[in-house]
Amino acid sequence: MATLYDDARSGSLTLDKLNTYLKAAPDKSIIDKPGGSEQLTPLAGACLGGHLDVVRLLLNNPYRNAGPNAPSINDLTPLYYATRESPATDRAAIVRTLLKAGAAVDATSAYDGHNTPLMNAISQTRDRDVVHELVDYGASLTIKNDNGITAQTLAVRYRMTSDVLPREKRNNTLSLIVHHIISIILYIISIVNSGILNSIFDAVKILFGISGKEDAGLKKEIKDGGSVKAFTGNLKDYVKDQGLDKFFPRNEPFFATLAQKAAALRDDPNTGLNTPNNLKRLIFLSLYQPIIYCDDSGSMAGGDRYEHQREIVSRIAHIATKIVPDGSGVLLRFINHSSPDDMFSAEAIDAAVRAVRPSGGTRLGSVLRDRILEPYLYKILASPNKRLERPLLICTITDGCPTNEEANTFKNEIVKCRDRLRESGFENPGKAVMFLISQIGDDADATRFLDDLNSDDKIRDMLYCTSDRLDRMFLQHKNNERSLEVWLLKLLTQPIMEGMSLPE
Template sequence: MEIYELARSGCLKEEDLKDLDSGKLNYFNTDDQLTPLGVAVFKRNLKAAQLLLKHGYDPNGLRKGRPPLWVACGRRRSQTNIEERLIQLLLSKNADANLRSQVKDDEGSTPLMKAVETRKSTDVLSSLVDHGADQDADVGGSSPRKLAKKQNRLGALNAMLPRSKRIGKRVLEVAKVTGFVLSAVYWANKNLKVAASAAAGTAVVVGAGYVLKDAIKRRFGWTGKVDEGMKKYIKEEVLFSEEKRQLKDEMNIIIEKRSLNKFFPKDNPFLEKVVDRAVNLNRDPSNTLNPKNLTHLALYQPILYCDDSGSMKDNQRKDRLNDLAQRITSITTRVVPDDEAIELRFINEETTGQMSKPTMEEINTIIEKIPFDGWTAIGTNLQTKVLQDYVYKHLDAGTLQRPVLVSIITDGQPNGGPNSKETIETLQQVITECGKKLERKGYKRDVVRFQISQIGDDPEAEKFLNKLHDLDLKDILYITSDRLDDEFKVLHENQEKLEQWLLEILMEPILSAQSS
């Protein structure tokens, strides 16, 4: 009872939890229908909740009365929104997302039902679903999905879909809203008539008037799509050929400048297909990504090298990694031919055939099955699982068809564990040796580019990445400035900005190479 009162009052300290016996761990307050953890959550005391979980208190509240997760989901938002941090904390400790309140007056409601009632963020709703919460669980004839529909919360309905269906659903909603506007913008870009004096030097003659090319695009950055009703005013096939020619010319300039002619000689069929798809994509009203950047990115074979060490199970890093991997796959394959895709590798998990060119659904399955344990031998396994297994194999066989972009996502500094040769310098040494091997084979060393990004808030990982900034690797290694999961959380409810940000992240190592 003493622990319970300390948790209720907010005075609980670490020393209060030493030498706990089963009586204290299993204490349940029959008046409040709460455990010490439950009352800490009710009082919105994050520190006390963390201490109690650390010392063995059940995240499910002994499955009696009101479970802690149910309590957190039922609390209205405070100024600091601590409730949602408590929810994520409990989920990270495997709280049962379907455990109903056992109190009769609560009518058997679920955590997800309470989260919808109290209008929790879409991020929290998705987290609950990802941890098994049932959007159709019956609660007095209603359900979380029915309640969200009654509230007319389309965002909540989308957030409660299975992860693999959320992105496509969001894109469809955006397309419905923006389709007509973008059609008009596209037509205006190509057909906006202006006075000859205003257009002098920048316009091209069309019939008796002048057309200022990309007038709205230049002013606002908007493109658009030719609607069926507009086609009588403009010859679509002429515009398509012109856009394709311009994009291909721009890519050829980049290829020449970066000495990539060995991969993309004149009239290369891969480049032809990519340019075709990019120009077609530019006519899709749901697309918000720059087709030139997508085409430029498509010149590189993407390899996603992920940290699957034990610490990745903390604070939903595994779930964030899963989402990021799927979205990165979607972006990097948006304009490449159907038989091309990403290569997926992990620090600890053995490489399987399924990890070569996986679909988004396959990535979800792969990551869900990985145990996420082991050490962070990031440099040692970059050498064996990425460079030897893919890059050097094709380099030695003369079958390297594209330059390579290796995106590394990690939450900690290198640590290979007992008897490992991994040191803090191993990653640098492996990347440096890769450049030398490329040069011995007649390639520039930046044919393989590396990008490393942090997920999580480990200060040691941050120190490690800061040290890499000082090394003589600027032309081949790019360190992302933002923590991926932090920015991901901020942009999660704005799918268009999220995709644009990810494309910018993926383009940074390529563009930095051009400026170096």
């Protein structure tokens, strides 16, 4: 028979059920008591499960509101579970809800080594949105945990120093550049949708957050244009004048197409990607060239690993090609099998992955160099007549540690990539090429391999290791396509947004 704890943990608790449980209990304080097999309070269980609607119900209902600081087993508060254990999709919203209800922003427990919620958000989930929420509610950067480490120290270690700044200071030069680019694209959306093609700047509405917020600086920086074509022509001049052409596309149609497709997506009721924040993330992602690097070694044939990888890769390709122009799709590479040089559509990506039968070893670093870095970066850097059309986002999926090559080959290739970029004039290599690596499966050696990469300061500016196993998170979201899309979008954009706070 289900209990209050079961329903809160599973997300099935409703107002009527809550009333029934409270009436049946000898004391309504049951709402703040630990229970169930995990010895969690109902609120902690809802946070652990990622159920935003249940969190809101427990904190605000006509019968008895849950205490935002009521501890579960080991004196762990709901904010602990929200910042460290909650699924990514609604994590920031849950944290915001708890803080608004009065959750103690610096609550700690001896069980967790007296790590604050901010420490966990930085070191465990690396969730920028959650870090921002905690900082904005006054989270301490100087409290020390049992190891004598502060949140400020962790922010340096995990390249999140800009994220722990006060809200008004959370930007830097590149974030301002990206803000301009995204504002430009969202402004074009407003032109496309409004039909206002004359005296454009009489009604400048930079849709940051799709809210109609005017950007006076941008208004002055881009000349008046009488049409979308003229406007995007001026945009090309703006990109060049601002020195953005080293990082972002220089061809006029790219931005206009991005804007038109983003406008259509905004009005699509069948996707979860059409919210203001998700549109901004999607536009940001579209400024990068994704290269999906798949593990097709023999070990991937075990269980459902390869099939899960196929489904994840197919959806990644679908998201990454949502609003980019035709021909600006996704590149696909395998460790052991060849693949065409063309940029793939989402459908072609799925077909290509289906056609492969896993076999061979895991020469992760050597093949990274030979099939990705050499043709798509080094040859371009070596040619005086070529330049990067878009920064690269190289997404690696693997189920094991490298074989048939030196153990540090993958890491060394990232270091060499960074050095080549600096030699070619890229002062911040991590803004030209970013590596994302994720584990599929539960191989302990693979986990140690990723942990070793994640702890290496030499490559921290170019490499992002995901904290969750892809297949486990995929199964969690699989039955909710909207939730799955949003999770993958956040996964893809996290590495390129880390260390770069976009104005809110």
